[in-house]
Amino acid sequence: MNHPVQMSNYNAWATQTLLERIKELPSSVMQQEVNTSFSTIGEAFAHVYAIEKCWLQIMSGTSMSKAIEACLPLQQETLRYSAEEFMVVFSELAEQYKAWFRSQDDLEQTIVLENPYVGTRSTRLSEIAFHVVNHGTYHRGNISTMLRQLGHASTMNDYSFFWYQEPVKSI
Template sequence: MNHPEQMFNYHSWANQVLLNRIKELPSAVLREEVNTSFPTIAQAFGHIYAVESVWYRVLNGVRMQEALEMCMPLEKETLLHSADHFANDFAQLAEQYREWFRRQEDLDRTILLENPYAGTRETRLSEIVLHVVNHGTYHRGNISAMLRQLGHASTMNDYSLFWYQGAGNSTNL
């Protein structure tokens, strides 16, 4: 398995670990408001999911502007999701990514990325995958801080825990 795919598997695992922690808490925790980067945990998960969906489409040849138009409404559509629903959505999207990985022969292949916010550049497919992972890590940190603000402990979902739990040796995450 290549490094970008391994990192994506970590990302998928970490999303599920955090969602499993949230399933242990009262369901209202997803919609309790906090004063941070997102008003609610549900909005943070909705954002992660929508952005992952955008990048999945870009990796499959959809222009970024079109992918944004298709996927960003998902942020609002997921506001009432339960933790179980989020977990299922993320698991399905992760499987789509894994199928994409199985079809790739060269993750160093470049595409012309026309980002409507940042401009145009040649970008390796592997860079996009690592961006998806980094974006998710950043926002899982936001969610952990939000949980603490709401009086709940988060859960460890570091990359090193992924190694030590043996999840890094499995593709069935």
């Protein structure tokens, strides 16, 4: 089993699972203000989307500074998206990740990251892929907390629940 690919599939499934739950709620829930790390659920999803898009560009060979410059505006562009709109863009992004994984011969290849916030280091592509999943998991937890603060239940989207779902098309 290719663990980075499996975890990427999980990441896409978990995001779609949470968005499916949010689709069941009043549409206003995406923009209701809460006192947490993001002011709205829409803002949290917009952040995750922009960052996942950014990392894909970096893994594809774009410098981190250029990827940040290209992707951070996406956060503002998607800020007010509905759950349905986020489902579409995250689905498209998942397909882009699948295509990227299919194009890779060596996920243990090392690239040099010139991170404008913390400096330069060498990192394996597999490490970045795991970071993308971990980042998404962290923020889905934020969103679940936000839902509870707004008086709504979230939904289970842990990796162990992913194991029991219909088989996901492998990459």
